[in-house]
Amino acid sequence: MTKPSINTLQDEIIEEFSLFENDQHAKLEYIFDLSKQLPDLEEEHKVEDNLIKGCQSKVWLISEREDDRLKYKADSNTAITKGLIALLIRVLSEQRAEEIAKADLYFIEKIGMSQFIGSQRSNGFANMINKMKLEAAIAYKDIVS
Amino acid sequence: MNSSSVPTETKPKAFDIDRIRAQFPVLHQEVNGQQLVYFDNAATTQKPKVVLDALTDYYQTMNANIHRGVHTLADRATAAFEATRESIRGFINAGEKEEIIFTKGTTDGINLVASSWGRANLQKGDEVIISTLEHHSNIVPWQIICEEKGAVIKVIPVDDNGDLIIEEFNKLLSPKTRLVSVVQVSNALGTINPVKEIIEKAHNAGALVVVDGAQSSSHLTIDVQALDCDFFVFSGHKMYGPTGTGIVYGKRRLLEVMPPYQGGGEMIKEVTFEKTTFNEIPYKFEAGTPNIADIVGLKFAVDFINSLGKENIIAHEEMLLDYAHEKLSSIPGLRFIGTARNKAGVVSFVIEGIHHFDIGMMLDAKGIAIRTGHHCTQPLMARFGIDGTARASFSVYNTTEEIDRLAESLQGIVKMMS
Numbered sequence: 001m002t003k004p005s006i007n008t009l010q011d012e013i014i015e016e017f018s019l020f021e022n023d024q025h026a027k028l029e030y031i032f033d034l035s036k037q038l039p040d041l042e043e044e045h046k047v048e049d050n051l052i053k054g055c056q057s058k059v060w061l062i063s064e065r066e067d068d069r070l071k072y073k074a075d076s077n078t079a080i081t082k083g084l085i086a087l088l089i090r091v092l093s094e095q096r097a098e099e100i101a102k103a104d105l106y107f108i109e110k111i112g113m114s115q116f117i118g119s120q121r122s123n124g125f126a127n128m129i130n131k132m133k134l135e136a137a138i139a140y141k142d143i144v145s
Numbered sequence: 146m147n148s149s150s151v152p153t154e155t156k157p158k159a160f161d162i163d164r165i166r167a168q169f170p171v172l173h174q175e176v177n178g179q180q181l182v183y184f185d186n187a188a189t190t191q192k193p194k195v196v197l198d199a200l201t202d203y204y205q206t207m208n209a210n211i212h213r214g215v216h217t218l219a220d221r222a223t224a225a226f227e228a229t230r231e232s233i234r235g236f237i238n239a240g241e242k243e244e245i246i247f248t249k250g251t252t253d254g255i256n257l258v259a260s261s262w263g264r265a266n267l268q269k270g271d272e273v274i275i276s277t278l279e280h281h282s283n284i285v286p287w288q289i290i291c292e293e294k295g296a297v298i299k300v301i302p303v304d305d306n307g308d309l310i311i312e313e314f315n316k317l318l319s320p321k322t323r324l325v326s327v328v329q330v331s332n333a334l335g336t337i338n339p340v341k342e343i344i345e346k347a348h349n350a351g352a353l354v355v356v357d358g359a360q361s362s363s364h365l366t367i368d369v370q371a372l373d374c375d376f377f378v379f380s381g382h383k384m385y386g387p388t389g390t391g392i393v394y395g396k397r398r399l400l401e402v403m404p405p406y407q408g409g410g411e412m413i414k415e416v417t418f419e420k421t422t423f424n425e426i427p428y429k430f431e432a433g434t435p436n437i438a439d440i441v442g443l444k445f446a447v448d449f450i451n452s453l454g455k456e457n458i459i460a461h462e463e464m465l466l467d468y469a470h471e472k473l474s475s476i477p478g479l480r481f482i483g484t485a486r487n488k489a490g491v492v493s494f495v496i497e498g499i500h501h502f503d504i505g506m507m508l509d510a511k512g513i514a515i516r517t518g519h520h521c522t523q524p525l526m527a528r529f530g531i532d533g534t535a536r537a538s539f540s541v542y543n544t545t546e547e548i549d550r551l552a553e554s555l556q557g558i559v560k561m562m563s
Contacts, residue, residue: 024177025510056502078500
């Protein structure tokens with residue numbers, strides 16, 4: 001089965017979150033549940049090289065290339081960041097490098113979580129998105145050359 | 146006697162919390178569908194309407210650049226600006242208003258003292274004593290100047306409660322000690338330090354003392370002459386005043402011989418390309434156009450505090466702190482960080498198995514604003530073997546009902562997340 005497109009997956013997530021309307025607490029509870037479903041990253045990968053630092057939360061990210069696609073695995077020391085990572089992985093992992101690099105991740109704002117990608121220095125989530133896209137761009141450059 | 150004719154006893158309503166809250170427009174809003182609870186007062190307090198009105202009034206009736214204008218608006222603006230200087234002098238009981246220098250905030254103020262006094266006075270091998278409780282803004286400026294001068298920083302340790310170990314301070318003091326810079330109330334733990342004792346001992350050893358009053362200025366009564374501190378540095382925005390306002394109090398004899406640390410307009414007496422002579426204190430340290438409107442507004446914050454009475458504010462905040470300790474101690478897995486003998490304003494805690502970031506996010510979803518993280522005190526967090534805490538900090542407009550909401554929400558978070 002082919003993986004649905006990035007935007008199809010984003011739209012699915014927006015649809016799911018629309019059930020919560022503006023109940024921020026219910027959204028965070030759902031994100032917390034997602035965090036429990038995302039497998040922990042193996043300890044050997046939780047090393048400085050894979051660490052993306054935020055002011056308060058830490059994120060570890062690794063990627064593997066499979067042909068023209070990138071597969072991501074990630075983890076965080078805070079539950080809510082980890083739940084958001086689960087959403088990001090659902091959207092981006094196993095997509096074509098070219099599409100990841102170009103992706104417009106509009107779902108984060110649409111589900112009311114734009115505070116995580118704003119200018120507050122509180123978490124590694126925004127840095128993680130940048131790193132995922134950067135890795136995809138590097139992989140794509142390698143693929144086309 | 147007809148009971149209805151008995152005059153109602155006019156009990157002095159020293160502390161009418163509803164009336165106080167009515168003066169803070171920002172408090173009357175919903176956040177994430179819930180009535181806002183603002184417990185991030187150690188970061189910055191909210192501003193009463195008198196302060197907000199003063200800012201608008203300033204711009205609408207007197208906005209002009211100060212000190213040099215010959216026109217009426219410049220006179221008005223200068224008078225309002227200098228009225229705040231006098232008001233601050235009274236607020237901390239300084240001897241003279243020339244000892245009050247306006248800055249952007251506490252960080253700016255400590256940098257002023259470190260750059261000016263430090264550059265002129267520190268020499269290789271000299272020692273500067275700070276403490277483990279310090280905010281980064283009372284660590285880094287000293288590191289920068291000490292590195293430049295070859296001076297050495299010594300650190301007073303804290304015990305497990307978050308109290309300074311004074312015996313260790315005694316041992317650190319030596320003829321090499323030139324300056325001691327300590328916080329009066331810890332922003333991360335709320336510890337009230339015995340600064341009077343520290344100042345006496347430092348003076349006996351021939352050292353000067355800087356007191357970081359960022360937190361204490363709104364929670365304690367400040368008398369710089371009784372303390373006999375050499376410098377007292379604080380912020381306006383943590384005591385109901387506008388952001389971008391701060392104060393350095395310094396003893397006249399020290400300020401007069403300290404070199405300016407920024408050059409420009411306002412701080413000069415006469416400029417030629419060969420040589421410039423400098424203005425008198427305090428203007429020598431106020432280069433450029435200052436933050437006039439906000440400093441004008443700051444006077445109204447001081448008036449607000451005085452109208453309530455500092456002792457009433459202190460009593461209310463002590464009550465809230467005791468109540469918070471009592472209520473939060475029943476939360477499963479919650480551990481207080483900072484259980485000093487004397488505390489003000491702050492309750493800092495961790496909860497077993499739940500990251501402070503998650504606590505802060507979940508509380509925000511319930512409309513409760515607290516601060517989480519290392520509170521710009523990384524060495525202190527390292528001392529306690531943690532990477533941060535959740536911190537609720539209280540102010541005059543907070544209530545026990547709000548603390549009840551915090552405790553209930555924390556119960557819910559613990560139930561859900563652990």
